Amino acid sequence: MNTPEKLVPTIHSWTEPYWKAARERKLMIQRCKDCKKHIFYPRICCPFCFSDQIEWVEASGKGKVHSYTVVQNNPPSAFVKDVPFIIAIVKLEEKVQMLTNIVGCDPEQVKCDMPVEVTFERVNDEITLPKFRPAGR
Amino acid sequence: MSKLKGNVAIVGIGEVPTGRFPDRDAIYHAIESSRLAIKDAGINKGDIDFVMPAAALYSAQFSTDLACSRIVEELGLKNVRTNCQIFGGGSTSACFMQLGGSLITSGIAKYVLCVQADRVGTGVTAQGGIDLFSAAGISSEWERPYGQHVSSVAALISTRYQYETGTSDRHMAAVCVSNRKWAELNPNAMYQKPLTIEEVLASKMLSTPLRAKESNMLCDGGSAFIMTSAERARDITDSPVYFFGEGSRVTHFALSQEPDLTRFGWAEAAKEAFEEAGLTPKDMHIAELYDSYPMIQLITFEEIGLCKRGEGGEMFLKGDTWPGGKIPTTTNGGMLSQGHTGAGGGVAILVEAVRQLMGKAGKRQVKGAQFAVETATGGTYMDVHVTILGNTIP
Numbered sequence: 337m338n339t340p341e342k343l344v345p346t347i348h349s350w351t352e353p354y355w356k357a358a359r360e361r362k363l364m365i366q367r368c369k370d371c372k373k374h375i376f377y378p379r380i381c382c383p384f385c386f387s388d389q390i391e392w393v394e395a396s397g398k399g400k401v402h403s404y405t406v407v408q409n410n411p412p413s414a415f416v417k418d419v420p421f422i423i424a425i426v427k428l429e430e431k432v433q434m435l436t437n438i439v440g441c442d443p444e445q446v447k448c449d450m451p452v453e454v455t456f457e458r459v460n461d462e463i464t465l466p467k468f469r470p471a472g473r
Numbered sequence: 474m475s476k477l478k479g480n481v482a483i484v485g486i487g488e489v490p491t492g493r494f495p496d497r498d499a500i501y502h503a504i505e506s507s508r509l510a511i512k513d514a515g516i517n518k519g520d521i522d523f524v525m526p527a528a529a530l531y532s533a534q535f536s537t538d539l540a541c542s543r544i545v546e547e548l549g550l551k552n553v554r555t556n557c558q559i560f561g562g563g564s565t566s567a568c569f570m571q572l573g574g575s576l577i578t579s580g581i582a583k584y585v586l587c588v589q590a591d592r593v594g595t596g597v598t599a600q601g602g603i604d605l606f607s608a609a610g611i612s613s614e615w616e617r618p619y620g621q622h623v624s625s626v627a628a629l630i631s632t633r634y635q636y637e638t639g640t641s642d643r644h645m646a647a648v649c650v651s652n653r654k655w656a657e658l659n660p661n662a663m664y665q666k667p668l669t670i671e672e673v674l675a676s677k678m679l680s681t682p683l684r685a686k687e688s689n690m691l692c693d694g695g696s697a698f699i700m701t702s703a704e705r706a707r708d709i710t711d712s713p714v715y716f717f718g719e720g721s722r723v724t725h726f727a728l729s730q731e732p733d734l735t736r737f738g739w740a741e742a743a744k745e746a747f748e749e750a751g752l753t754p755k756d757m758h759i760a761e762l763y764d765s766y767p768m769i770q771l772i773t774f775e776e777i778g779l780c781k782r783g784e785g786g787e788m789f790l791k792g793d794t795w796p797g798g799k800i801p802t803t804t805n806g807g808m809l810s811q812g813h814t815g816a817g818g819g820v821a822i823l824v825e826a827v828r829q830l831m832g833k834a835g836k837r838q839v840k841g842a843q844f845a846v847e848t849a850t851g852g853t854y855m856d857v858h859v860t861i862l863g864n865t866i867p
Contacts, residue, residue: 345614377615377727403636403734405628405680407620412607413600415620423625423680425729435616435729443681448636465618 342414344463351378353392358464361456363395365432376432397454398471399428406443422446426468440469475719478749479866481574482706482713483698485514486824486831490661491694491812495595499535502695502814503590504547510697511548515709516584519552521699523582525569527589528560530605530815531596544588554582562610562851563763565589565816566823567721567858573700574716583701590695591815602691610852612727624688626728626853627766628680634735634768635682642682644786646673648767649687649809651794656806658796658837663692663812670790689765692812696824712831717752717844718861720745728853737850739776742857746846747778750861754778757861758842760800761826763819763849764807773848774802777859801839804829819849823860830864 347355354377357364366375370387374395381388404424411419422438424446438446439455451471458464487509489502503526511518526539540558544550561568569587576582597605607622634640650670656662668686676686706713722738725731747753760779764770774785779800788794794802805811805825808818826847828834844863850856 343613343617345618351614377612377730403629403633405625405632405683407625407628407680408678409685410603410624410679411620412604412617412622415622418620421620423620423629425629425734433729435612435619435621435727437619448633459618463618467619 339417340414344459347462350380354378355463358456358466359462361464363397363454363466364392365395365430366390367393374430374432376428376434396429399426399452399468401438401446401448401450401452402427402433403448404438404446406446424468426452434466437467438469439467445470475749476578477574477716478718479715480578480703481700481716482703483827484701484706484710484713485510485512485516485699486697486827487511487513488661488696488821488824489694491692491814491821492663493594494693497693499529499531499590499592499596499693500538500543500547502592502693503539503544503588506590506695506697507544507548507586507588510586510588510699514699516699518548518550520584521550521586522552522554523573523576523585524550524553524556525559525573525585525587526556527565527816527820528558529591530609531592535592560816561856562816563765563819564849564851564856564858566819567719567849567860569820570716570823570860571719577700577702583705585700586697587700587820588695588697589814589817589820591817592693593813593815594692596693610726610855616727616729621728624679624683627688627768628683629728630734630854631682631766631768634772637735638783640771640783640786642674643670644790645682645687645767645771646670647786647790648764648770649673651789652764652803652807652809654795655804655837656810658835659806659811660835662806662810663690664806664810683766687767687809689808689813689818692814694812694814694817694821696817696821698824698827712864714827714830714862714864715866716860717863718746718748718750719859720749721856721858723856725855726852731854735772736776737772737854738857739773739859740778742859743777746859746861752844752861754846757800757844757846759804759826759829759839759845760802761822761829761845761847762803763822764803764809765813765818767809769850769854770803770807777846777848796837804834804837804839822849823847826862830862
């Protein structure tokens with residue numbers, strides 16, 4: 337079977353700063369100017385207070401693994417050659433949650449609440465995906 | 474409190490066996506389920522004035538056919554005012570109840586036919602099924618680029634739930650075994666052979682801690698039911714099943730954005746549903762809980778108040794949920810054993826709740842069952858729906 341291409345995110349006007357920063361290996365997230373809460377993923381308006389006054393700030397890039405799974409069999413066809421790989425939900429210090437991959441980590445070693453930090457994997461000229469690795473390595 | 478309480482009833486159910494039927498076009502499942510439901514209700518097909526087909530997943534063409542009144546024409550229903558497609562993924566059953574019930578209490582409709590049919594077993598390849606469901610309720614921008622798919626969704630919830638509650642892999646497997654014990658008694662189930670905990674634990678690891686036999690199997694099938702007013706129901710049948718209460722919440726689109734990965738909104742939804750019904754979890758004779766994967770059935774079981782958090786696994790292991798147990802649960806075998814027909818897994822569970830309360834469940838009939846709690850959830854557990862049904866006015 338031919339492996340289909342992995343899905344690459346489409347860039348929109350309100351997500352463009354996120355992807356531009358990722359290309360520069362920086363993790364930028366939104367913050368609402370009115371209610372001051374951090375926002376992820378990028379929104380058109382604040383999901384907490386409905387304000388449209390949203391700014392971009394650089395995130396700490398540090399967080400904890402809230403949950404994880406090691407994918408071993410039956411992934412989507414574009415990922416068949418990647419197994420085993422780790423999918424995780426990471427909670428950043430800024431209290432936003434992201435779906436991501438944990439890289440640079442033995443699948444046996446990943447644990448809930450393990451500290452992680454951001455790293456970046458280039459996909460193409462436009463898209464670089466933020467991923468996470470064990471903190472302090 | 475809605476006007477539906479005590480004023481809406483299900484008066485007929487129909488279902489075809491779930492499984493792999495390469496020679497049966499999907500329309501067969503829709504028409505035969507509908508025909509059986511109309512016959513079961515004992516009404517004339519000309520009484521049906523509103524048809525609500527669920528959207529189908531395996532084929533956009535088939536789904537469009539259903540939106541464009543194919544069922545009305547194939548069944549020869551002559552007095553239908555509206556054919557309106559409904560879809561809430563796994564929650565379609567709850568959408569049927571809320572919307573169909575509202576149409577009846579508002580007087581817009583007298584007899585609503587709700588029907589779901591799909592062919593996600595033989596209509597798509599095995600890998601095609603994985604890819605299809607990897608695009609259902611999973612964000613194309615923020616999750617799919619990382620390889621997120623249905624097994625990893627279930628696995629992420631399981632990991633955190635087991636971490637927080639101490640629920641073991643054996644407890645998770647026990648849910649599959651409990652559902653299979655019921656499916657052994659269900660002639661419409663895809664899997665009717667006995668299953669052991671050891672067999673579940675020895676099956677292929679998909680995404681840790683989720684194993685192959687903890688995963689539902691996509692299949693072909695369909696089910697249907699007829700709703701009408703409680704008043705009309707009493708005139709046409711001795712066994713109407715009444716709607717008594719409902720609670721629901723939408724909590725996310727992308728799983729990674731769910732505020733509480735091990736609770737969702739089940740407790741709040743259940744509180745609303747039981748309060749509306751004027752009943753408590755202890756009053757329930759059966760629990761028809763949406764499964765799809767064991768962790769969601771366990772989380773639901775605990776959060777809606779059938780036991781304390783973290784104690785559900787032991788109850789499934791001991792047999793409290795089995796035939797003859799304290800609280801018979803998911804008595805058709807659920808999607809883990811009866812099979813997953815797209816949005817139909819949830820519809821089949823609702824139909825099973827009604828079947829039990831009508832006293833038509835054959836070998837798996839729970840004797841004297843008067844009240845049931847029934848649940849549904851769609852997408853990547855984007856929402857929670859708790860419904861209380863009964864055959865006796867409390």
